[in-house]
Amino acid sequence: MNPLYVGKSIPRLDGLEKVTGRAVYSVDLALPGMLHGDILRSPLPHARILEVDLSEARKVPGVKVAISGRDFPFMFGGMIKDQPFLAIDRVRYIGEPVAAVAGESELACQEALTKIRVRYEELPAVFDPRDALAEGAPLLHEGQENYTRFGPFESVPGTNICSTSTYALGNVQAGFEAADEIFTDEFYSHAVAHSPMEVHAALAQYSPDTDSYTVWSPTDGPHRRAKELSDALGIPINRIRFISMYSGGGFGGKGTLVAEGLAVAMARFSKGRPIKVVFTREAELTASQTRHAAIIRLKTGMKQDGTFTARQADIVWDKGAYASKGPDVAKRGSLTVFGPYRIPNLELVSRLVYTNKEIAGAYRGFGTIQVTWACEAQMDIIAEKLGMDPLEIRLKNCMQEEDLYINGQVMRGVGSKETLLKASQAIGWGQAKSSPNGSRRRGMGIATTLKPTVTPSDSYCLIKVSMDGSVTLLSSSVEVGAGQKTILAQIAADTIGVPLHSISVPHSDTSIAPFDFGVTSSRTTFHMGNAVRDAGGKVRRKILEWAQDVLKTDAARLNLIEGKILEEGVGERITLQALLAKIYQRGGSLLEVGHYSSAQSASLQASPDLQYMSSIFWMFATHAAEVEVDTQTGIVKVLKIAAAHDVGKAINPALCEQQIEGSVIMGLSNALLEEFKMKNGRILNDTLADYKLASMMDIPEIIPILVETGHAEGPFGAKGVGELAAAPTAPAIANAIFDAVGVRIRDLPLTPEKILKALREKK
Helix, strand or coil: CCCCCCCCCCCCCHHHHHHHCCCCCCCCCCCCCEEEEEECCCCCCEEEEEECCCCCCCHHHCCCEEEEECCCCEECCCEEEECCCCCEEEECCCEEEEEEEEEEHHHHHHHHHHHEEEEECCCCCCCHHHHHHHCCCCCCCCCHHHHHHHCEECCCCCCEEEEEEEEEEEEHHHHHHHHCCCEEEEEEECCCECCCCCEEEEEEECCCCCCCCEECCCCCCHHHHHHHHHHHHHCCCHHEEEECECCCCCCCCCCCHHHHHHHHHCCCCCHHHHHHHHEEEEHHCCCCCECCEEECCCCCCEEECEEEEEEEEEEEEEEEEECCHHHHHHHHHHHHEEEEECCCCCCEEEEEECCCCCEEEECCCCCCHHHHHHHHHHHHHHHHHHHHHHHHHHHEEEECCECCCCCEECCCCCCCHHHHHHHHHHHHCCCCCCEEEEEEEEEEECCCCCCCCCCEEEEEEEEEECCCCCCEEEEECCCCCCHHHHHHHHHHHHHCCCCHHHHCCCECCCCCCCEECCCCCCHHHHHHHHHHHHHHHHHHHHHHHHHHHHCCCCCHEEEECCCEEEEEECCCEEHHHHHHHHHHHCCCEEEEEEEEECCCCHCCCCCCHHHHHHHEEEEEEEEEEEEEECCCCCCCCEEEEEEEECCCCCCCCCHHHHHHHHHEEEEEEEHHHCCCCCCCECCCCCCCCCCCCHHHHHHEEEEEECCCCCCCCCHHHHCCCHHHCCCCHHHHHHHHHHHHHCCCCCEECCHHHHHHHHHHCCC
C-alpha cells in the first residue's frame, strides 16, 4: 500500500498553536502558589568558599527560601557525577551558582541577592586547555577518580584530564613511510553559545508527604533527566516526574539539568510551593553551557594520486568546569576525524580537559562540527598541494556502499558520493569564476562529512484508539521545534490506516509516557518512528481481526485506509468508528505498546571489542558555498550555499528542508560572527547586542537538497538529518575564501581582521 502521508510536506501539527501564541512554554507557565527563584553567581573563576551568610536575605519581605550548596549537598551528572547543584566548598567558573533564593516576587528575590554575603579564598585559575595539561597546573578536581562514572570514560588522576580515549587501526608509521606527501596542520574550533530564542527555564514542586518531585521542563530527554536526578538525590526514579513543555530551541543545550536542578534544590525547602527559575539572557550566555572549543592536530599521509596512506590525530577539547556530556562528545565526536573517507592506517588521541570556564556540553553535531572543520580544511590544503580539484579528491576517496567503517562494520545506505555530486552541481562547481569587481573576489568551496547516531538505544510508545476512532500517541520523544509530533503522526496514520487529523500527540509526561532515550543524535525519526510502526502495526492487525469477525469474511481480504475498512472486490464495508461502536458497546479503548531497539541488529556486527563504534544508520552531507571577499575590508559575503543531505527517506520533505536551512544559518553564524570575548575567565560580551548572531541581512541563498538512499531498517527507509546539518558549513566557507583570495584561516571564527592580516602577510 502506498503511504498517504509519509513523503508529503504535511503542515506541522503544532503550527497553529505556535503562530497564534497559544503554545505554552516553561517561561509562560504559572502554577497556584508559585514562587520565583533567582541565583547568586560566583564573581571569581576559582576560589574556596569560606562562608555564605544568608541571614539578612531571609529577612527580606516575601522571601520564602534562601539556601547555599551546604543545604543541598548533592552532586549530579549524566556521565560523571562531578557537579553540585549549588557550589558547596569551591567555585570553578565565573557564573557558577553559589546561593539561591525564592520569593513572592522577582523584586524580592533581587533584593535578597544583594544581602547575601560570601567570603572567598581565591585560587589560581587556568583558562587554556593546553595550560591545564601542563605540569603544575592548578587542579580543578582533586580526587576525580572517585567520581561516579556512567560509562567507560577513563580519567587521569592528578591531572585536569576529565576523560581520554585512543584508537588505532593498521600501522600508521608504515602508512607515513608509504606516503608521497605528509601534511601536518593544527586547527582551532571556538566555543559558541547555543542561543535559543527561549532561555533556560523550569518549574519544580516538592511533595513532602511522598518525598517526590515534579518538574516542568523543555528538556530533550525527560526520562534520562529523571534518572540523572534520581541518581543525584538517591531516591527511586518513580518519585521524580518530568512533564515536558514546548521548547523554544535547545540545540543540545537543554539536554542536561540546568534550570531544572536549581528549581529542584529550592523546591526542597519551599513547603510544597512550586518554584520557577528563568535565566536572564546574560545568564544564558555566561552560565548555561557552550559548544566545546577544540584544538585539532592532523598529520595525514597521501599518495601523489590523491589516495590516503595514513592519518594521525590529536584532539584537545576544552571542557570548562564540569563534565556534562563532554566525555561522550570527546569520545564519539572525535571518531569522525577520519571523515567519510577510506583511510587504511589510523591513530587517534582525544583528551577532554577541565578549565575554569563556563561548562561545555552537547551542541548540535556532538563534536562533529569541530572535527569536520579541521578535516575538510586540510582536505583542501592537500588538494592544492597535489594539484587536484577539491571535488575530485573527495570523490576519489569517499565511502561507497558496503565499504567497511574503521571498526569493521559494513556501511549500508551510503549517500556520500551523491551528496558531493548534487551539492557541487547546484553551486555551479567547475564553471569559470566571475571577473574581479573592484576589490571584491569570488570563490567556491566544498566540504563533506558523516555522522553516526547513538547506538544502541531504545524507544517505547503507547498507541490508544478510543471508541470513536480517535488515536492518541503517547511518546517521550518531545517536540523540540523540529516537527517531531508531525513526523510521528504521519508514520502512525499510514501504519494504522487512519486520517492524520484523528491523531493527537500530547506532551510527554514520564509518569504516563514510556521510556525514550531522548530527542538527541538525530535518532527520533528512526528509533521512535520504528516504535510507532510496531505499535501501529499491532493496532491495525487487531482492528482487522475484529472486522473479520463482525463482517464474516477473511481478514486477508480487508484493508484499513483513512479510517474506512474496505474488502477486496467489494469496496467500503464499515467505518472504523462504526466497528468500534460494535466492539465497545459499553465503552473501552484499544491500547498497544511499541518498542524499538537497535541492539540486536545484524548490521552492527564489527571487529571484536569495537562494536560499540557501530551505528544503526549513518548520515552523510555535503555543503558547497559561493562567497565574495572584499580585499580592502576582509568582509566575507556568503552568496549561496547548496546543502545536500542523505536522509534515507524524507517522511516530511518540508521539515527536512527547514532543518537544513536552519542549520546552514547556524553554521554560517558560527563561522563568521559568533565569538566569546573573554578576560581571565569572564565573558565580556554577555548580551545579544555584543554577542553577534547571523541576522536576515547575513543569510544567503540556501539550496536544500534531499538525497534518499533508503535504509533497510528505517521506518519507510528514513534515517535522520537535524544534527549533522551544520557541520560542513564553516569549512565550505573557509575553502571558498581560499579559492577567492588565496589565504587559509585555521582558527575560527573567520573574521575580517584575520583575513586582512593574512592578505597582508601573503603580499
